[in-house]
Amino acid sequence: MTLEVLGVEGIPEIEAGADLGELIAKAGTYQDGDVLVVTSKIVSKAEGRLLRAADREAAIDAESVRLVARRGPVRIVENRNGFVMAAAGVDASNTAPGTVLLLPEDPDASARALRARLQQLTGRRLAVLVTDTFGRPWRNGLTDVAIGAAGLSALEDHRGRTDGYGNTLEQTVVATADELAAAADLVKGKTSGVPVAVVRGLGHLVTAEDGEGVRPLVRPSVDDMFRLGTSEALRQAVTLRRTVRSFTAEPVDPAAVRRAVAAAVTAPAPHHTTPWRFVLLESADTRVRLLDAMLDAWRRDLRELDGWDEARIARRTARGNVLRDAPYLVVPCLVTDGAHDYPDQRRAAAEREMFTVAAGAAVQNLLVALTGEGYGSAWVSSTMFCRATVREALDLPDGWDPMGAVAVGRPAEAPRARPERGAEAFIAVR
Template sequence: MTTRGGAGPSFRVWAVPGLPEVREGDDLAKLIAAAEPGLADGDVVLVTSKIVSKAEGRLVAADDREAAIDAETVRVVARRGTLRIVENRQGLVMAAAGVDASNTPAGTVLLLPVDPDASARAVRQGLREALGVDVGVLVTDTFGRPWRAGLTDVAIGASGVRVLDDLRGGVDAYGNPLSATVVATADELAAAGDLVKGKAAGLPVAVVRGLGHVVGGGLGADAGSGSGSGSGSGSGVDADGAGGDSGARALVRDSRDDMFRLGTSEAVREAVALRRTVREFTDEEVDPGAVRRAVAAAVTAPAPHHTTPWRFVLVESAAARLELLDAMRDAWIADLRRDGKSPEAIARRVRRGDVLRNAPYLVVPCLVMDGSHTYGDARRDTAEREMFVVAAGAGVQNFLVALAGERLGSAWVSSTMFCRGVVRDVLGLPGSWDPMGAVAVGHPAGAAPARGERDVGGFVVVR
């Protein structure tokens, strides 16, 4: 038993002895009630996910643990040797998708509960029926953490516990406003329980008493609020998370707000996958600093002869964008008329440039041939230019991927290549700069549609 406190607030935490080996179909609530009949309103019961999984029949045959990890993986975040950090089916980012091969019969692995929040609700309801008490329940599992050595328990399922304590809008002891403080209460409770459960002591359940203010709600209007133990949140976040019965799902950071969503080398593929052609943008302004950071990534691309063949013209002025796009439109129309296109065909083709006109920010990448070699031989001179063109394309690809990392959408349109002289004149560029299309940049107006899978074998020839 651990006691924390003294003159101020305090709590107790202890492991529950006497639980039998859990098997598929066992009623966890009844087992816990029998082992700890003295549970009281406002207690928090911490249940290791392993026994939840066993009771729910998540022990599966799997001679190959790696194949089981594959089956539970939604996204690979990072890999080092055989160790994989992945996002699993429950939306948790963790090692090996939570697939556990320890303390299981040979040829089997244990998967995480399908819905840990539902598991927590079932145990909580069962304890209420068995003992007539209103407790909070957390389903816990062991996680590593970015930037920190060692493991700790966190909550992956919750019922009747205020998983987040939102202190924003309050003040500290010196009267300073709290603008970013949201405490992961459920994870702190899980870690406290792990101190007494241990990793190898065979004690899968712990109880925290004395923190009844984090417990209550979530089982209906008749669930009550405890027996004077201070249940109720008082922070605008209800007992099951940030509004509604959200359970531990509220602890999983939304991908849009996750600054560390992309991992190590494998995440390069994820970054490339994030790069999608976006044709509709919101009116939100684009941060010029984000574009400059993307340019910094662009100019790391490989190039021939130690040259720097890229230049990026940032058309930040709305007036400059309008002047450029109007001049380009007039040049296209003149070309199409010379080609004998009908007015309808011309209008249809000109509309393809609307993505540039509707974007709040425009970038014109240019190719410069400074440092290129002249051979006086048409074949070799053509190959020399092609090397520089390839390098320019690599720079633009870096640029587009970096924009995606900044949560900006983009569309690379080849239009400026068909009226390079016009573009140079309007933007006042040197005659040696070749505009290589234009990139529309902005905040996407909606989610991109799912990308169709392509068979890599169709693009590979082996000799």
Template sequence: MSAGRVEVIPVTGLGEVRPGDDLALLLRDAGLRDGDIVVITSKIVSKAEGRVRRAPDRTAAIEEETVRVVARRGDTVISQTRHGFVMAAAGVDASNTEPGTVLLLPEDSDASARRVRAGLAALLGVRTGVIVSDTFGRPWRNGLTDVAIGAAGVLPLEDFRGGTDTHGNPLNATVTALADEIAAAAELVKGKLAGVPVALVRGLAHLVTDEDGPGVRPLIRPADDDLFRYGSRDVVFARRTIRAFSDEPVDPEAVRRAVGAGIAAPAPHHTTPWRFVLVESAATRLKLLDAMREAWIADLRGDGFGEESIAKRIRRGDVLRDAPYLVVPCLVMEGSHTYRDDRRNASEREMFVVAMGAGVENLLIQLAVEGLGSAWVSSTMFCRPVVREVLDLPDSWDPMGCVAVGHAAAPPRDRAPRDPADFIVTR
């Protein structure tokens, strides 16, 4: 059912909201009717719920409210809050509050909306929807707009997928964020400087539900489904060593895009010292791993290791067998310089090895950005002739380890904390 005439009405005369105030009681004389949607600025919800903090500046509060920093430029911080919102300064606001204080987002804006809705029903006997709104910036767009951070009794999304447009074209991706649109419409009459923290949106009774509903949770896209899930601060740290993979197949094109990142690494003498062998055939992968295992066992026996020790060491390569896809990065020395003495020749190779490492790291990071897990294993370095034979590679290609690729079977463990200061020497 579509809307006809829609009105957006400012609610004036509320005065200053203080901790402990009952918002439903404050709205008793706002002229509410059945089917109205009440849009409340989160700032007064925070004030009523005592989410006011004494602070000389916002820095400490932002850090406490932040789950992860998504991006940072100068003093501007875009962070994810524990509520799941990605927004500037974790929603900590120093405006419209007494000097020396900051406002934090409500603990649970959906619960706040439910309380106001229940209070209005008890006081006035009206069936309303309630939205708690806040101001967000938007990637790729200038300007701010209000969105819903809490809701009760309002349909948050309208899913048109499976339908057709007026020309009969199928709609495959159209899901409208109704609660956000209503929040933005209400802001037109509230304004930042008008001192009007509440608006009524009338004419959308068909979006008001009998039950409180799911709140804004359906509006928050899960990170795994978000093409932009990694902010600029996240990308490098997105690379994690994954040792257990699911059965989900790997998209070969995603791996090829990761190779594109690999070959963007720096290299000496304007060379391109990287080659990436994509082992996509299951039969070839098994043949390679079996041949490598035999070579390792022979080497370990030759070094005097016992069978139990050999078995333990061999198990370290199981991650390669569990992975549905392998990449073998190879170093080529084309374009390298030859010198008269071994010292400079050794340094020349080291330069190329460093470039190879940069290429592999780029590959691993981009695999993570593509949603793929990976583990770099140095194993091929111990049996290069075997690897070259099985994969039919030129003698001039040096396999520099093997990368297991796949979808993680479980989230990786948290990183061990490391302080950069422990790895820095200043002169």
């Protein structure tokens, strides 16, 4: 078998309403059994899917039906065609400033229409694939995949066949359309200005009927082991969460912290209250002012203790450097509005403990969510030892009790491996 992959050159810039089939037909010479692989950008342009949008994020929202994952500004979403991809395919490259290009509304319908037009103009038996660039789970790098197909089966089912050793194939279903898309991109490329390629030598794959399109490539939710993955994702985030004491100078994205706070405030709390407040120290001046005031307070307190000379005080207060070196600080605070007022000390102390536990649950949510955003963190208890000083430095209400401080930033080094910790040592069964 001889296989050729040929770029189709000479296709002009595509405008809305262009007869794309005619332009492709004129640009090349085609044979029966050719598979034409067409970049979705020119299909979208011909179909008028160019949108003037100053806010690309709003365009992504409009094209998305489900958020799958988010890391900083990068969103992996499911679009209305069921494709799971970055930014719903909304593309600001190879288009004029101030505009974005959306994917074809129905890529299979686009492939069918383009195939019919090309076969009419060339008199050849052809197949058409419409492709776009996707990232892939578990692997770096991008590749083209089929998002629309006409005239060939997107999948080739090998189950039930035997291999060269006589073994029966049990699970092998080949994504033929995606293999062709990736092969064609070797001659199309991302910056070559060649939006169409011909794959020649696989005429046996070309069918008389348009076929099912790419729908068979989209894994049904019932078969998707990673569609939600909530328990797996949670366990992974909790496992990866470490106390990070060394950070890079890279600024922290305030939006990521706010998303982490949104996760934090889902923690359980007593009496239907919301006993948490999170003070975000985004100003370097504010961080320095707070930490200097805390340092002065610690020094005053330690000097009153027997045996604490200046060298020992310096060693003790140096532990706070993790806060001073971090590019971002969060001060979680406990508020006990809604707490029941008990006359006896035992019940009053238990009531306070209930609220304190709720604050700890919220901080744990915050730390895990920050890990999911790609940030390291260190929860340091220091503000609890000088609450009045912290309230004064940050101009906080009297009822806000600081519950430590969380240093946030990109870890300066990879965390050291740690042995897996099982549950049995911490369980008592009665």
